[in-house]
Structures are given as structure tokens and as C-alpha cells.
Amino acid sequence: MAIQNGSSATRQVKVGVLGAGYWGPKLIRNFQEIPDADMAVVCDLRKDRLSHIQELYPTVRLTSSYHELLESDVEAVAIATPILTHHKLAKQALNAGKHVLVEKPLTANSEEAEDLVQTAERNGLALMVGHTFEYNPAVECLRKLISSGELGRIYYLNATRVNLGIFQRDINVVWDLAPHDVSILMYILGMIPVTVSARGGAYVQPKVHDVAYLTLQFPNDVLADVRVSWLDPCKIRRITVVGSKKMVVYDDVEATEKIKIYDKGVDMPPYSDTLEEFHLSYRYGDITTPAISGVEPLRLECQHFLDCIRTGERPRSDGRDGLEVVRILEAATRSLLNGGTGERIRL
Numbered sequence: 001m002a003i004q005n006g007s008s009a010t011r012q013v014k015v016g017v018l019g020a021g022y023w024g025p026k027l028i029r030n031f032q033e034i035p036d037a038d039m040a041v042v043c044d045l046r047k048d049r050l051s052h053i054q055e056l057y058p059t060v061r062l063t064s065s066y067h068e069l070l071e072s073d074v075e076a077v078a079i080a081t082p083i084l085t086h087h088k089l090a091k092q093a094l095n096a097g098k099h100v101l102v103e104k105p106l107t108a109n110s111e112e113a114e115d116l117v118q119t120a121e122r123n124g125l126a127l128m129v130g131h132t133f134e135y136n137p138a139v140e141c142l143r144k145l146i147s148s149g150e151l152g153r154i155y156y157l158n159a160t161r162v163n164l165g166i167f168q169r170d171i172n173v174v175w176d177l178a179p180h181d182v183s184i185l186m187y188i189l190g191m192i193p194v195t196v197s198a199r200g201g202a203y204v205q206p207k208v209h210d211v212a213y214l215t216l217q218f219p220n221d222v223l224a225d226v227r228v229s230w231l232d233p234c235k236i237r238r239i240t241v242v243g244s245k246k247m248v249v250y251d252d253v254e255a256t257e258k259i260k261i262y263d264k265g266v267d268m269p270p271y272s273d274t275l276e277e278f279h280l281s282y283r284y285g286d287i288t289t290p291a292i293s294g295v296e297p298l299r300l301e302c303q304h305f306l307d308c309i310r311t312g313e314r315p316r317s318d319g320r321d322g323l324e325v326v327r328i329l330e331a332a333t334r335s336l337l338n339g340g341t342g343e344r345i346r347l
């Protein structure tokens with residue numbers, strides 16, 4: 001991607017944040033704290049949200065007009081508005097010459113995502129999607145454990161992301177929570193799934209699924225399942241990776257010991273003459289816990305966005321990455337509505 005804006009010397013990038021609801025203030029705080037950013041303008045339609053931001057950051061310029069934000073001298077816009085608004089607002093920002101960070105998922109359908117990718121490439125601007133977990137040091141550790149071969153051949157993975165709430169009205173739980181797990185799985189495996197199927201239930205609000213079970217078939221016979229729910233008594237954020245040599249559990253709710261590597265496995269005997277001699281050998285080795293940096297993943301994500309603007313580097317979670325996740329969510333939704341059919345992922 002040819003990003004023409006600026007040199008690689010550290011200079012402040014002037015940033016505007018659109019949307020100051022639940023997630024926007026976390027972006028604002030990070031851009032406010034990062035020395036490379038000038039957190040200049042915040043835009044929200046709601047006056048109460050702007051007042052809240054004014055109390056926290058009295059020097060930040062506030063507006064309820066998106067046009068005013070786009071006409072200002074900010075170089076970059078971070079968008080944290082509801083999903084159904086992402087395409088329209090991101091496209092306006094790209095057409096106004098701004099680099100754009102859009103919260104996950106990139107858009108509400110793949111046509112919109114393709115359009116944003118093309119618009120960013122045509123204009124030579126950075127388009128990044130907020131797949132925050134791709135910047136999580138524990139996820140990075142998981143990726144290295146897989147790519148180094150330490151776990152052996154990867155057999156299957158299980159991801160669980162459940163708790164009580166927050167119920168959404170305009171999107172189902174697949175679009176709300178599964179972008180995290182789908183982006184993590186693709187990032188740590190370095191592969192795109194071939195098919196996805198999904199089953200689920202809409203128990204609280206009619207036609208809005210609040211529970212879903214996704215099955216993703218990756219190349220090389222790697223199987224993954226993802227359980228997402230807004231309707232569970234316990235908060236669970238866990239991914240298990242089972243390999244031929246070792247197994248790993250990543251528990252994001254754990255304060256410090258987020259990754260545990262189990263030297264456990266099952267081996268076939270090299271040969272056996274009779275059925276009586278046939279014994280699988282079970283390995284129960286050490287459990288190790290690597291030290292994981294406690295730095296906030298969103299801080300790393302925001303810093304990466306600024307670095308990409310300055311250097312022209314393609315963001316790790318760029319528009320194409322966002323498009324792939326949206327295609328998988330779309331296929332999962334088709335399957336959900338068709339009773340769990342296996343849906344091929346369009347590349």
C-alpha cells in the first residue's frame with residue numbers, strides 16, 4: 001500500500017475519534033496517553049457523551065458534526081460507532097483523505113468491506129480494523145508456540161467467549177463476539193477456514209441469536225469450534241489448542257497466568273503383534289506458564305495504527321483481514337439461518 005503521508009521520523013499524528021459510547025473512550029484514552037498521537041477531536045451525536053469526554057479531557061475539541069471532524073486537520077479517524085454505520089462513515093473519512101481505524105467487525109457485509117478496501121487502496125490511505133486480540137501479547141505467544149512447531153501438528157482448537165450481556169438489538173451474537181475468535185484463530189494458525197457451519201438460538205429477543213456454536217474447518221484437517229453467548233452465568237474467555245506434542249490453554253480472564261502449556265499427549269506404539277499388546281501411551285509431563293507482558297492490547301493496536309500511518313507499512317489487521325472476517329461471519333449467518341449447513345468461504 002502506498003501511503004504518501006509523512007516520514008518515518010517520530011512525529012505526532014493528529015487523531016479524531018468518532019463515537020464516544022462504550023468503546024470510544026478507551027480509544028480516546030489511549031491516543032491521549034500515547035506521545036506519538038495528538039488526540040485532537042472527538043465527535044458523537046450525543047451531548048451527554050461529549051460532556052463526559054470534556055470532563056475527562058478538557059483540551060480535546062468536541063463536536064456533534066461528523067462533517068466538522070472531516071473538515072478539520074486530523075490525519076486519522078478512529079471509528080467506534082455501531083456496526084451498521086461503519087461503511088458509510090469510514091468511506092466518508094477515506095474520501096476526505098483520512099487514514100481510518102474501524103472497530104470490529106469492519107462492516108456489516110462483504111460488499112461494504114470490499115468497497116472500503118478498494119477505496120483505501122485507491123486513495124493510498126491506511127485502513128485498519130480493530131481486531132484487538134491480534135495485538136494481545138498472550139495471543140502473540142500462542143501464535144509463536146504454533147508456528148515454531150513446539151505443539152507439533154495442530155489437531156483442533158476450541159474457543160469459548162460467553163457471559164451475561166451485553167445484549168445488542170441490531171446485530172446477533174455472532175457479529176458481536178465471534179469477530180474476536182475468528183480473527184484470533186486465523187492469526188495464530190496463519191490460515192483462512194475453508195468452510196463454516198453454525199447453529200444457535202434466539203432465546204431473549206425474537207430473531208436476534210444470543211447463543212451460537214460455530215465450526216470452522218481449516219486446511220490441513222485443522223478443526224476449530226467457537227462458542228459465543230450473551231446468555232451465560234459465567235464470564236469465560238478461553239482458547240484451547242491441541243497439538244500432537246503439546247496442548248495449550250489461553251485463559252484471558254486469568255490476571256497473570258494467561259497461557260498454560262501442557263506437555264501432555266497420546267502416542268501410538270511403533271508396532272504391536274497382537275491386540276493384547278496394543279497400548280496407547282499417555283504422556284503427563286510438566287505444565288509451564290510463560291511470562292506474558294501486561295501491556296494493554298489496545299495500546300499496542302493504537303500505536304501500530306500510528307506507526308503504519310508514519311511508515312506506510314500495511315497494518316497487521318488491515319482492511320483485507322477485516323474483509324476475510326466479515327466473509328466468515330456472513331457465511332456463519334447463512335448457516336445459522338439454514339439449520340447448520342456447511343458454508344464454503346468465498347475468497
Ligand SMILES: NC(=O)c1ccc[n+]([C@@H]2O[C@H](COP(=O)([O-])OP(=O)(O)OC[C@H]3O[C@@H](n4cnc5c(N)ncnc54)[C@H](O)[C@@H]3O)[C@@H](O)[C@H]2O)c1
Pocket residue numbers: 018019020021022023024043044045046049064066079080081082083085103104105130131132176
Ligand atoms: N475491540 C473490542 O474489544 C470492542 C469492544 C466493544 C465494542 N467494540 C466495537 O466498537 C463499536 C462501538 O461499540 P460500542 O459498544 O461503543 O457502541 P455504543 O452504542 O456504546 O457507542 C456508539 C456511539 O456512537 C455514536 N454515534 C453513532 N452514530 C454516530 C454518528 N453518525 N456520528 C457521531 N456519533 C455517532 C453514538 O451516539 C454512541 O455514543 C462497535 O463496532 C463494536 O463492535 C469493540
